[in-house]
Amino acid sequence: MTMGPLLVGLYVFVLACFVGFEVINKVPPTLHTPLMSGANAISGITIVGALYAARTGEVSVSNILGAVAIAFATLNVVGGFLVTDRMLRMFGKKK
Amino acid sequence: MNDTLRGVVVPLVYLLSAALFIFGLKRMSRVRTARSGNAVASLAMLLAVVGTLVELGHIDYRWILAGLAVGSAIGAVVAARVPMTSMPELVALLNGFGGAASTLVALSVYWVDVVEPGRVGTAASVMGGAGAATAVLSVLIGTVTFSGSLVAFGKLKGTLSGNPVLLPGRHVLNVLLLLGTLGAGTWFGFYAAEPSTGVALVLAMTGVALVLGVLLVLPIGGADMPVVVSLLNSYSGVAASATGFVIGNNLLIISGAMVGAAGLILTRIMCVAMNRSLVSVVMGGFGGEEAAAAGGKEEYTNVRSAGAEEAAMVLEAASSVVVVPGYGLAVAQAQHAVRELADLLQKRGARISYAIHPVAGRMPGHMNVLLAEADVPYEQLVEMEQINPEFHNTDVVLVLGANDVVNPAAETKTDSPIYGMPILEVHHAKTVFVVKRSLGSGYAGVKNELFEYPNTMMIFGDAKKVLQDLVSELKHL
Numbered sequence: 001m002t003m004g005p006l007l008v009g010l011y012v013f014v015l016a017c018f019v020g021f022e023v024i025n026k027v028p029p030t031l032h033t034p035l036m037s038g039a040n041a042i043s044g045i046t047i048v049g050a051l052y053a054a055r056t057g058e059v060s061v062s063n064i065l066g067a068v069a070i071a072f073a074t075l076n077v078v079g080g081f082l083v084t085d086r087m088l089r090m091f092g093k094k095k
Numbered sequence: 096m097n098d099t100l101r102g103v104v105v106p107l108v109y110l111l112s113a114a115l116f117i118f119g120l121k122r123m124s125r126v127r128t129a130r131s132g133n134a135v136a137s138l139a140m141l142l143a144v145v146g147t148l149v150e151l152g153h154i155d156y157r158w159i160l161a162g163l164a165v166g167s168a169i170g171a172v173v174a175a176r177v178p179m180t181s182m183p184e185l186v187a188l189l190n191g192f193g194g195a196a197s198t199l200v201a202l203s204v205y206w207v208d209v210v211e212p213g214r215v216g217t218a219a220s221v222m223g224g225a226g227a228a229t230a231v232l233s234v235l236i237g238t239v240t241f242s243g244s245l246v247a248f249g250k251l252k253g254t255l256s257g258n259p260v261l262l263p264g265r266h267v268l269n270v271l272l273l274l275g276t277l278g279a280g281t282w283f284g285f286y287a288a289e290p291s292t293g294v295a296l297v298l299a300m301t302g303v304a305l306v307l308g309v310l311l312v313l314p315i316g317g318a319d320m321p322v323v324v325s326l327l328n329s330y331s332g333v334a335a336s337a338t339g340f341v342i343g344n345n346l347l348i349i350s351g352a353m354v355g356a357a358g359l360i361l362t363r364i365m366c367v368a369m370n371r372s373l374v375s376v377v378m379g380g381f382g383g384e385e386a387a388a389a390g391g392k393e394e395y396t397n398v399r400s401a402g403a404e405e406a407a408m409v410l411e412a413a414s415s416v417v418v419v420p421g422y423g424l425a426v427a428q429a430q431h432a433v434r435e436l437a438d439l440l441q442k443r444g445a446r447i448s449y450a451i452h453p454v455a456g457r458m459p460g461h462m463n464v465l466l467a468e469a470d471v472p473y474e475q476l477v478e479m480e481q482i483n484p485e486f487h488n489t490d491v492v493l494v495l496g497a498n499d500v501v502n503p504a505a506e507t508k509t510d511s512p513i514y515g516m517p518i519l520e521v522h523h524a525k526t527v528f529v530v531k532r533s534l535g536s537g538y539a540g541v542k543n544e545l546f547e548y549p550n551t552m553m554i555f556g557d558a559k560k561v562l563q564d565l566v567s568e569l570k571h572l
Contacts, residue, residue: 006225016349020356027124032459039357045350046335053203057155062206067158069199074166076193081137082174088130090467
């Protein structure tokens, strides 16, 4: 049996949901805010899609949409990871 | 060579990146490994971006570089400058940008594939049925995440009123709007053959989804905002996943789905902590004026207040002191002042602990971050279940800018809107000092019966100022 890309995608999606539940199931409350912020940065993975969206140099609607998408996604990624690190650094200070 | 690179190496880099995301997220869930987990996840993101750039090959990078530069610069500055107290707002805002990015990617793909080549035919016939359907979902979820997050940001920041805005018939309206977006999406994806009709429909769908996001969050009171932010965080993951379907990239599907699941788990934990069901949060109306009408407008009688000098004398004699920090402490930036006071009391032989309610601050764990910033020792932070039996043997409780989480009405008054919410049972202590600006009600908008208890004394004023006064009084004793 061969599966179309949509079906493969659905398999991956469902399995990844289970991974997400399992990985995050037990978290001390201390880490909830940093974790939310870190997970939020990971959702900026949509940056990969955004990079596909602005592939030529011309001024076109698709490229402008793509460039704004890249800027938003990068803001999400860079800001998210840095601020999460800032929070977690404080926990690190304690012996 | 290039084919091997694109066909084999890049997909393997994506696989490595996905594995590192899982590994990083796992490490992020333990205090000791959290920071390295975050670093691993950032590395995974870097790999994903580099892999994508390699796959794109030799192209014109003008737009890409512009976008990356602007996003990185703003992101770095914001992350370095934002005060720790504003963390919930920042997460809401960044989350909104992530959602917007997913929407824009789906729109851009449509423009590239259909509009700009001037192809006639439905989006489904050009992008494939699955591509069109997931593009619609990506636009819908991404846009709702964006506008919903902006409203949550405004409410957390105080730009928008924290009170629920209740339009008559809002549930019907929201269902109609949702059906409207799905209808426009279906028409756009599968029936509109002219690009001009397609563009009109997709823009209309985006517009309606913007309104829907605003209307979904407006009715929800300020007290429930953390739950909303967490839920929207989950949505932004799902939106990224949908984008993964549109461009046929498993890395996006995996990472997005994981974030979606993580957001849901956190949302559930927060709901449990506040004794709220997710359904009642989403339906809205809790907190602010409505709740105040149910019990908050009652006048307080028999409230005793004390000055810093009197309180300092009681504190000096205490052998066990529990500090209950709340959001008011964070707003007053008093976390350093509280540690100074605690150090002083400890030197005089008192045992100090901090009672952390699961939703202290504005998000679970927010208070821990703030206290860690002030170098409060980790061992002194005690969670609700552990500290509650201790209050019977506690001499003094110092409530700093916390309100609803110490309200005994949650245990005794069945008609109170917060009835059933787990609280810190500070009223069992010998003496309770409540440091607060006024007798105003908290986030939930209900009267706090603790203030009328005979063992409670109010110290009115800004938390930081009061703490500094207490420190100087103690030094003179």
